[in-house]
Amino acid sequence: MSKPFTDLVLKTVYRTGDDDLFNDFYRPVLSQAIRYDRAVGFFSSSIIASNIKGISELIKKNGTMRLVIGNPLSEDEFEAIKYASEEEKNTLVNGYMNELLIMIQDDSNFSDRLRLLAILVATKKLEIKFAIRRKGMYHEKIGIAYDEFNNLIVFQGSANETPSALFENLNAECISVYKSWSEKIFEEYGQHYVKAFEVLWNGEQKDTLTINVLSHYYEKIIKHINQHQDLNDFTGFDKLVSTLDESIEQKIYDNDKPYPKIPLYLSGKKFQVREHQTRALANWKANYFSGILKHATGSGKTITALYAISKIFEAKYKKNDSLVVVISVPYIALASQWVKELNNFNIYPVECFENRAKWSASLSRKIQLLQFGELKFLCVLVVNKTLTSDSFQELIKKVNKESLMVIGDECHRHGAINTRNALPDAYFKLGLSATPFQDDDTEIDNPFPNDAKENILSYYGAIVDEYSLQDAINDGILTPYDYYIIPIYLTEQEQIDYDEVSESISTILINSGGNPSKEERERLLIYAAKRGRILGSAENKLIALDKLIENTPAKDRSLSLFYVGEGSNSQDVRIIDAVSLILQKNHWRASQFIGETDKNLRKSLLDAFKDKEIDALVAMKVLDEGIDVPACQRAYILASTKNPRQYIQRRGRVLRKFPQKSSASIYDFVVLPCKDYITKYKKALLKSELERIRDFTLLATNKVEIETIIDTLEMENV
Numbered sequence: 001m002s003k004p005f006t007d008l009v010l011k012t013v014y015r016t017g018d019d020d021l022f023n024d025f026y027r028p029v030l031s032q033a034i035r036y037d038r039a040v041g042f043f044s045s046s047i048i049a050s051n052i053k054g055i056s057e058l059i060k061k062n063g064t065m066r067l068v069i070g071n072p073l074s075e076d077e078f079e080a081i082k083y084a085s086e087e088e089k090n091t092l093v094n095g096y097m098n099e100l101l102i103m104i105q106d107d108s109n110f111s112d113r114l115r116l117l118a119i120l121v122a123t124k125k126l127e128i129k130f131a132i133r134r135k136g137m138y139h140e141k142i143g144i145a146y147d148e149f150n151n152l153i154v155f156q157g158s159a160n161e162t163p164s165a166l167f168e169n170l171n172a173e174c175i176s177v178y179k180s181w182s183e184k185i186f187e188e189y190g191q192h193y194v195k196a197f198e199v200l201w202n203g204e205q206k207d208t209l210t211i212n213v214l215s216h217y218y219e220k221i222i223k224h225i226n227q228h229q230d231l232n233d234f235t236g237f238d239k240l241v242s243t244l245d246e247s248i249e250q251k252i253y254d255n256d257k258p259y260p261k262i263p264l265y266l267s268g269k270k271f272q273v274r275e276h277q278t279r280a281l282a283n284w285k286a287n288y289f290s291g292i293l294k295h296a297t298g299s300g301k302t303i304t305a306l307y308a309i310s311k312i313f314e315a316k317y318k319k320n321d322s323l324v325v326v327i328s329v330p331y332i333a334l335a336s337q338w339v340k341e342l343n344n345f346n347i348y349p350v351e352c353f354e355n356r357a358k359w360s361a362s363l364s365r366k367i368q369l370l371q372f373g374e375l376k377f378l379c380v381l382v383v384n385k386t387l388t389s390d391s392f393q394e395l396i397k398k399v400n401k402e403s404l405m406v407i408g409d410e411c412h413r414h415g416a417i418n419t420r421n422a423l424p425d426a427y428f429k430l431g432l433s434a435t436p437f438q439d440d441d442t443e444i445d446n447p448f449p450n451d452a453k454e455n456i457l458s459y460y461g462a463i464v465d466e467y468s469l470q471d472a473i474n475d476g477i478l479t480p481y482d483y484y485i486i487p488i489y490l491t492e493q494e495q496i497d498y499d500e501v502s503e504s505i506s507t508i509l510i511n512s513g514g515n516p517s518k519e520e521r522e523r524l525l526i527y528a529a530k531r532g533r534i535l536g537s538a539e540n541k542l543i544a545l546d547k548l549i550e551n552t553p554a555k556d557r558s559l560s561l562f563y564v565g566e567g568s569n570s571q572d573v574r575i576i577d578a579v580s581l582i583l584q585k586n587h588w589r590a591s592q593f594i595g596e597t598d599k600n601l602r603k604s605l606l607d608a609f610k611d612k613e614i615d616a617l618v619a620m621k622v623l624d625e626g627i628d629v630p631a632c633q634r635a636y637i638l639a640s641t642k643n644p645r646q647y648i649q650r651r652g653r654v655l656r657k658f659p660q661k662s663s664a665s666i667y668d669f670v671v672l673p674c675k676d677y678i679t680k681y682k683k684a685l686l687k688s689e690l691e692r693i694r695d696f697t698l699l700a701t702n703k704v705e706i707e708t709i710i711d712t713l714e715m716e717n718v
Contacts, residue, residue: 003032004032004147004148005145005147005153005179005181006151006181010025011024012176013176013177014174015174030058032147033063034064034147035058035065035145036058036063036143036145037065037066037142037145037201038066038142039142039197039200040141058125059119059123059125064125064126066126066127066129066201067127068130068131069128069130069131070130070133094217097217098358101217101221118225122222122225124218127213128213129211129212129213130210131211132211133209141156141175142154142155142196142197144194152190153179154189154193154194155175155176155177156178157174157175259376259377260309260313260346261345262345263345263346274300276295276299276465276471276475277307280293280464280467281304281307281308287461289312289428289429289430290429290430291429291431291460291461292436292460292461292462292463292464293432293463293465293467294436295432295434295466295467296434296467296468296469296471296652297434297469297652297653298478298630298653298655298657299477300477301409301434305407305432306345308430309345309347309379312405317376321402321403322370322376323403323405324370324399324403324404325347325377325378325379325404326396326406326407326424326426327342327382327409328382328383328387328406328409328423329383330409330413333599334409334410335351335382335383338381338409342379347379349380350378350380351381352381352387353383356386356389363380364395380396384414384419388418388419388422393422396424401424401427404424404427404428405427405430406424406428406429407431408423408429408432408460409432410432411432411433411436411456411460412452412456414456415455416452417455420458431456434652435648435649436456436463437453469648469651469652469699470698472655478655478656478657479656479657479662479663481651481663481701482664482665482700482701483665483666483668483696483697483706484665484666484667486548488540488669488672489540489671489672490540490671490674491538491540492674492677494534494539495674495679497534498685499681501530504527505524505527508523532565535671536564536567536638536639537565537570537575539569539570542578544669545582545636545638545669546585550586557588557616558612558616558633559615560615560616560632560633560634561617561619561629561632561634561635561636561654562590562616562618562635562638563619563637564576564618564619564638564639566639576592576594576619576620579618579638580592588615588616590614590617591616591617591618592617592618593605594620609631610631617629620639629656630657630661632653632656632658633654633664633665635653635654635664635666635667636667637650637666637667637668638669647695647696648695651666654666663701670689670692670693671689672685672689672713673685673686686714690714693706693710694710697710
């Protein structure tokens with residue numbers, strides 16, 4: 001049964017350190033309120049969850065909440081928006097609402113607190129407006145609670161609607177409380193804030209723009225929540241509320257403060273930094289926090305970087321300094337994987353990829369909050385394409401160098417001059433790659449200078465630590481493997497085509513005196529790609545594959561990866577489609593996993609693969625870098641490549657640790673010169689294939705067996 005506010009024992013002033021703002025004030029007041037008005041400088045949805053008791057009662061009593069959120073603008077921005085059209089003003093607010101919508105619509109982030117916030121919107125109990133001021137943010141914090149007996153409680157002070165403002169050991173906060181039944185004081189002070197809120201809500205505040213949220217945003221939230229929650233089912237709502245126990249404020253303190261936090265457990269095991277990771281970061285620090293970690297694929301480069309972020313932030317925070325981390329990755333699939341890893345360290349990045357509208361306003365606002373001192377930590381996850389864009393560069397240049405940390409995942413991708421120049425000037429620079437100076441251009445053994453290497457070193461400085469594949473296998477971080485050679489021979493026509501392209505490459509290199517012009521380099525890359533496609537689409541590969549998998553027992557089919565080349569065969573069928581057809585003919589359950597595969601479908605395919613609902617994934621390049629498929633036990637490499645980066649990455653994919661996985665198998669389709677055909681490029685082709693074979697053989701558990709096969713191949717192809 002409801003009680004009037006007058007039955008509550010309330011103080012006139014609450015201060016952190018002396019009082020528990022949450023339990024002594026917010027919880028008892030909101031549990032009796034039927035209406036709640038709030039104006040804050042900065043808002044977090046976390047506080048909605050922390051007041052679940054009061055808010056659940058508010059909904060049941062058909063109560064309402066009005067919220068005005070302040071957001072920062074520079075003086076120039078304020079002047080621009082002040083005279084802008086309504087459409088332009090709405091565009092500003094749309095950015096804020098898009099951020100909220102993305103969080104609500106993303107199932108992986110659809111937490112209980114966001115569900116509660118969405119329910120308030122969906123039941124039309126919460127209405128939101130934004131207050132924009134010149135030179136900073138709307139920073140007046142007003143709260144007004146009404147009970148059903150027409151009593152009012154007004155509170156005003158420094159506490160924002162954020163966890164850091166409401167819970168102990170964080171910000172030092174203070175609020176003053178005015179009760180309507182203390183008539184004289186309320187008339188002199190409290191009534192002023194009641195009127196001030198109405199003036200603000202109605203857009204009548206001087207030098208402040210109050211902008212409404214367009215109705216279609218409410219409709220989107222309502223549509224989404226209707227798919228998850230029966231809004232007329234209070235039993236269901238109570239069940240949701242009950243999932244958040246009385247220690248909700250401690251959960252928010254532990255998990256929702258916007259700071260990096262080293263996890264106690266990771267993947268079900270107690271988290272502990274490995275010896276090679278500790279050594280690597282010590283070397284990085286000794287090199288003035290700059291350098292590249294050349295660590296084997298699967299050895300924990302991402303975790304090393306996340307640990308570094310957490311420790312750097314701890315040091316910065318003790319000095320009351322801020323930290324902005326920019327993580328640059330090659331493509332979206334890898335970015336999505338980083339998001340999951342970051343979340344394990346309580347880091348929730350601004351995701352700067354896909355549609356600019358999804359991230360630009362959010363990043364701009366958070367950088368401004370950083371500048372106003374309202375934010376101490378910001379993580380930005382950006383794909384290389386966005387990194388080089390003018391819109392991103394304009395924003396990130398606002399961050400002070402001393403506060404900036406750049407992590408370049410697969411940093412060999414930063415060799416191109418435009419990407420190198422887009423990397424922001426930062427005090428902390430950490431590059432990650434198993435093959436720092438090897439990219440697609442190394443498909444040719446060219447004598448001209450490696451510009452990419454020079455560009456990478458000019459930014460990161462040097463390789464400060466190395467941890468090889470052999471180190472990782474010896475330390476039990478990666479699984480041992482067996483290596484099997486499947487020799488295939490070029491047809492006579494394929495050999496002729498291969499020789500013609502090789503001759504063209506040789507002519508350019510000879511005529512240029514070993515120093516090709518820009519135009520000649522471009523032609524070399526075209527020829528190299530053409531020669532690679534000849535090897536990748538060699539028709540005898542498909543014949544050999546058919547024979548191999550036809551005799552593979554059903555128990556040895558699951559958890560297999562097939563790496564295939566780009567391009568088409570002589571029948572103009574894409575190689576990936578031809579391989580898929582052979583698998584289908586032999587009753588393998590296989591799915592293609594390529595760049596065009598929808599991200600939601602990718603997750604479903606990876607889950608089906610891990611659960612053995614399908615036997616195999618057939619991929620081209622998309623699994624080369626960063627995407628984890630640790631359950632994989634077998635790799636079939638049909639994409640012949642002279643590029644060490646590609647075959648090193650592909651081998652690393654299959655060697656990752658996974659429960660009940662004690663070893664892995666690699667089947668390498670080795671392309672050899674056409675038998676009984678005289679060609680001067682015979683030795684060069686054999687040499688390039690043997691280079692990869694020897695690399696794979698060196699660490700294989702069946703090394704002795706393979707060395708005998710290598711000797712035979714060399715003898716046959718002399």
